[in-house]
Amino acid sequence: MNIETLRNEVLAAAGAMDADKIDVENFKATGVAIVRGAVPTGKMSEWNELWDEHRRQTLGASRTLENVHNPVEIKKLPDELLNISSSEHIINHIKPVFGENIGLFHKRFVVKDSNSKGAVILHQDSGYHVGSFEKASVFLALKPVNEANGAMYLLPGTHRFGYLGDAGAINREVLPEDWPVITPTLEPGDFMLMNSLVWHGSGPFHEGNERVMTDFIYQPSTDPSTIETVAGEGGWNGSFLTEARDEIFLQCRSSKLREIRGILDSTTK
Ligand SMILES: O=C(O)CCC(=O)C(=O)O
Ligand SMILES: [Fe+2]
16 A cells, blocks of 8 residues: 555545535545435424524624634533534434444534634644544535535545644645645535544635534544543443543643743743
C-alpha cells in the first residue's frame, strides 16, 4: 500500500457516499456518508420552528458567543432541540454503523451566521476527544447548507491515517494534490455522518440564510466516554472521562503550556 493506492481506493468509493441510506462498507472506506431526506418534511418544520423560536427568544440576531475559540459552537439549547439526537429518524440510519447499542459523546449545534462568519481550519476532531476513536458526527441540516453560507468541506478517506498525534490546523500539502474534497450542499432533513478522524473544515459565510446544523457525536455505548445511551441497554451514562476530564492528568502537555503561559504573562520576575 502507498498513498496513491489509498487515494485510488477512496476515489473509487467516493461516488457512492451520497444516497438515501448509509452503505456501511462505503462508510468504512470513506469515513463519510451523506443521507438525503432522512427526516420527513413535517418533522423537520417542527424542529425548524423550535430553532427559530429559540433564536428569537434567547439568542437574538447578535448572539453572544459561547466559545470564542470556536464561534460556531452552541451547546446551551432547549432539551427539545438536544433531544433530536435520540430521534428514530437518526438512530435507525446509524444502527448499521454502530450496532444496537449506541451512545452519545456530545451534542451541540454548529451555526454560521453574522456572528461566526469565519472559515474553520482544516482539522480532525479526534485530537479534541477522549475515549475510543470509534466516533462519528451527525450533521443534520436544519436550514439549507451551501458554499455561500459556509458549508463544511471534507476529505474522504483521511480517517485511514488515524489519529495525527496532536490537535490543530493540518497542512493539506502532506496529501497528493488530487486527493478528493467534497463540499456537500444540504437541504433540511439531509445529514452527513463523518468519522471523527476525517479531515475537514469550512469556508466563510458570505451570504444567505444562517447555516444551522446539529453536531451529535455517536459511538458504541460501551465506550466509557458516553454521556448518554440513546439506543439499546447497558451502556455508559458518564464516567470520569467526561465528568472529570480536567482531573485525568497530574501533568500533561496542556498543563505545561498553561504554566509557561503564566510565566510569559507574569508581570513579576
Ligand atoms: O461548523 C463548522 O463549519 C465546522 C465546525 C467543526 O468542524 C468543529 O467545531 O469541529
Ligand atoms: Fe470539526
